[in-house]
Amino acid sequence: MIYKDRTKPIKERTAHLLGLMTLEEKVGQLIQLFGWQTYEYTEGRVELGESFKRQVREGGIGSLYGTLRADPWTGVTLETGLSPRAGAEAVNAIQSYVLEHSRLGIPMLIGEECSHGHMAIGATVFPVPLLLGSTWNVDLYREMCRVTALETRAQGGTITYSPVLDVVRDPRWGRTEECFGEDPYLIGEFAAASVEGLQGDALDSESSVGATLKHFVAYGSSEGGRNAGPVHMGKRELLEVDMYPFRKAVAAGAVSIMPAYNEIDGVPCTSNTELLRDVLRGEWEFDGMIITDCGAIDMLASGHDTAADGEEAAVQAIRAGIDMEMSGEMFGRHLLQAVTSGRLEESLLDEAAARVLDLKFRLGLFEQPFADPDRAERVIGSPEHAGLARTIAAEGIVLLKNNGVLPLSRRGGTVAVIGPNADAGYNQLGDYTSPQPPSKVATVLDGIRHKLSAEPERVRYAPGCRIKDHSTEGFDFAVEAAAGADTIILALGGSSARDFGEGSIDLRTGASKVTHNVLSDMDCGEGIDRMSLQLSGVQRELVKRLKSLGKPIVVVYINGRPIAEPWIDEQADAILEAWYPGQEGGHAIADILFGDVNPSGRLTVSIPKDAGQLPVHYLGKRSRGKRYLEADSQPQYPFGFGLSYTEFSYTNLRAEPAVIHADGTAEVTVEVENTGRCSGTEVVQLYISDLVSKVTRPAKQLKGFRKICLEPGEKQVVAFTVNAEHLSYIGPEYTPVIEPGIFRIGVGRNVNDTLNIELAVVEE
Structure with a gap:
């Protein structure tokens, strides 16, 4: 069989295999199902579901999404999810069944989320991209991508839905944390490094995965900062700003791309022929796979309303250039009927299926579709990878203000660690993170206690309040803890932590407690857009209570978007912007607080004085105007800003x-x-x-x-x-x-x- 002969050119192998396939099998290759729904994992054993088996036997499935993913959306928990070894074994069970029970034995494409580390239990949780950009260290980021690819491929993942190359225009947008910043040139440098790191020297290597660029395009410029909202943008700005990073990544060899949910000037990206065929395929000569975001085709009929029904939506998408649908619902339900009724030419089906098959050949899946459980257990979440996560976090943390109080001395003095993000592990990980055991995440309190471990009595702690809750129940206890300290470290900010069932925080003791009325602290992340950039809840009021003590206050922001709090900017003695610094973030923050690391992070998004200034990104025209009645148009902290302990x-x-x-x-x-x-x-x-x-x-x-x-x-x-x-x-x-x-x-x-x-x- 020519398509199984690894000595033959990939184009020849693809053409031969396509010629052997039925219409049903071609459609099957364009469908990506939710991987976590294909199996049951109980008592250490993986059992494949009957529905999945039937689909494999009847026509096949091209890909699975999130097979190794765990989070509240999937319903997979720390207790029910797959360990590194179990994940590799699950992928092997899936691939074995596909190879043995489908007519042509076409291996499965396993797609995973990896924007700041593989989104799987046990994998290394790196800082979010907003911090990665703030390192301004492309080489270090490339190294992180190599590690992410290694951990992902070790479990059997072969393609990742990263990097996110959206240019931030309105930081009220909840997905700001997933982006590198507001500047296309900087994003373009990280984009190329991402492709080089993830895909490596050879795509079929056991340490490489395919990169999927997202979200194409202008997703970060939505109306009002609302997720997937309309984009009002001229062609020139689109070409020069938002498309620039994608062009750089395509030139670097990216093998996959994902259109954005939004529309641009009335045309949804999912069905935009000019974007996908004329520019991407034509001008840029992109020959990889185009895959939709989850539910994007359905939005054409129920949201954008450019299609009368699901079948018309599916036809619009594949005509525009879509090759695969994440979730597979519209393609699986309608494409076969569209071809048999004459509404869709089979040649378009062949074109899409050929690109999916080509990618599988390039990834080496026909030669080696299986993972190595021993290797997965050995390399995923290794101490070396944790060390890299700590180094990156320290390089991306930005010192915004310092009147001389930092670095802190280790020789004496008591430190009060206060605030809702002082000891909340999930709050510092960001969105698109799988559940983690508490021992794996170092919080700010952990980091400071570790620094002063020889004198534990020098560290006092109280949460003070929660992120969003308006209760001031913990204020008195926070003031009491701070009153006996020499310096106050105040960990404030936001949270992109979804409900991992971790319970709530006792505002009196700081201990976790189980409650049936858990208040979600999530005020950032996908689908969590805001009208304001102020701190949520009563955090500002907590700062005012503590300021009345007359002690030095060091504010540490842990968050996924800029915070506009001019009063705190004025009153704090020092301010660190730590974004979501990942699993080693607490140690990295402590390294900077005590001077073991000299801060070198620089802002990649402008921080406004007030949300009313937006847009405040630096890439504005000379004609944008001078000032408002209340204040000038300059941000509180400009693009590229960051202080050091030296000059x-x-x-x-x-x-x-x-x-x-x-x-x-x-x-x-x-x-x-x-x-x-x-x-x-x-x-x-x-x-x-x-x-x-x-x-x-x-x-x-x-x-x-x-x-x-x-x-x-x-x-x-x-x-x-x-x-x-x-x-x-x-x-x-x-x-x-x-x-x-x-x-x-x-x-x-x-x-x-x-x-x-x-x-x-x-x-x-």
């Missing part, structure tokens, strides 16, 4: 040559010196402004960055190469152009703090 100076900014042709290059150099008393890491940022253009342009655009470590008194010359890609923009005809003229080059520590010189571009 850096910038001098001798140059561009050589200072005049270039449109196809030329210039080397921009700057000298950076550590002028402080301790070693530190600086993020050197390059911005470019096109001073005069035929189409209005942003005031500044990030076009390069370098992260460098310097000892006290050490200097380093940092160089950037500026070329046509950095100077061009989408012109009047919607094609890239470089106009002769003057460009301002800015290099510095954030978008509002740069040295500036001019670069001239002249005609030939």
Whole structure:
């Protein structure tokens, strides 16, 4: 059989296999079912369900989604879910049945969520992408992706639904935490690194998985920050901003892409032929698989209302270029009938099925569809991977304010650790996280206690309040704990923790307690959009009570979107923005608080003074206006901002040559010196402004960055190469152009703090 001959070219193998398939088998390859619904796991044994077996025998199934996933949505708990070994064994049972009982023995594609680690019990929980972006360390992120791919493939997962490449435009959006930030250039650098890390040198390696880029496109620009809301965006901005990271990732070799739920100018992305066929397949020459988000085809008939019924919705989607449907409901119910009735050409079915088969061949599934349970048990959640999670968390935490109270001394003094996020493990993991045993997650309280383990009496704790609850029952106990301390560490913020059945917190003791009336603290995550960026519940009131004690207050924000609290910005002695720092976050925060790590994280989203300023992202036009009646339009903390325990100076900014042709290059150099008393890491940022253009342009655009470590008194010359890609923009005809003229080059520590010189571009 040619398709089973690994020496034959993949295209030939795909064509041969497709020619052997029935119509039902072709449709089957386009269907992805929910994997956790295909089996029962009891007493350490996996039993496949009869419905799943029947579907395999009658026509086959192309893929399973979330086979190894556990969370409240799936209903799979820590007690009923699969361990690393059991997960690998479950995948092997599924693949064995498929190979033995389907007519052609086509292996299953196992798709998993992996935006900040594999979403499975026992896997390493890394910080959320918003923190990953804040590291400005692409190499470190690439290493994380290699680890994630290793853990996922070890259990039998072969394709992942990451990276998320949405450009954040309104941080009230609950999925802000899943994104790298508000800048397309930075996201593009992380996008390429993600593909390189996840897919590795060879897609069929036992340590590689296919990357699925999502959500294509403009999902982060929805109306009012509401999830999946309409997008009002011109073609130029779409091409230049929101599509840019996807283009970079496609160029890096991504094998799969997922259209977004939203519509753009009235056309849903799921059925947008211009986006999927003309741009993605045509202009970008993308030859991978296009898979829908869950329920997206159904939305065409029930939500967007561009289709009269399910069959029309399915036909619209496959005509536009969709190859596989996550959930499989619409394709499984309607495609066969659409072809037999003549409503859909079989050639379109062949085209989609061929791309699914091609991906399976490229992943090496026909040669090795099975996982190695011993390897899964050995590598998943290893101590080395936990160490990497701690390093990443420490690099992405941003020091927003410090009046000298940090770093804390280990030599003496009592610390009061207060706040709803001081000892709430799930609150620091973010959305798209599987349940974890408490021993695996280090909270802020854990981290500080570990630092001062020789003197446990120096640490006092009280939760004070919950995230969303308006009860002040715990205030007096928090004040009592803080009154006897020298410094207050106040862990505030948000929560993207879904109901994992962990119970509630006793506001008097801080202990977990079982209750039948659990108050959900979730105020962020998918589907949790907000009208405000203020702290939820009574957290601000707690800060005011503690401030009255007159003691130094260090605020640690643990959250998934920017927080706008000007009073706290003014009154706190120091502020750390830790985002959701993952399983090792408490240790990483303590490392920074006590000076074992010098903070080097920098903001990738602007933090406004008030939600009324939105949009406040830095990539605004010069014509956007100056101020409101109440305040100017500048954010509280600008894009690229972050403090250190040392100081850096910038001098001798140059561009050589200072005049270039449109196809030329210039080397921009700057000298950076550590002028402080301790070693530190600086993020050197390059911005470019096109001073005069035929189409209005942003005031500044990030076009390069370098992260460098310097000892006290050490200097380093940092160089950037500026070329046509950095100077061009989408012109009047919607094609890239470089106009002769003057460009301002800015290099510095954030978008509002740069040295500036001019670069001239002249005609030939």
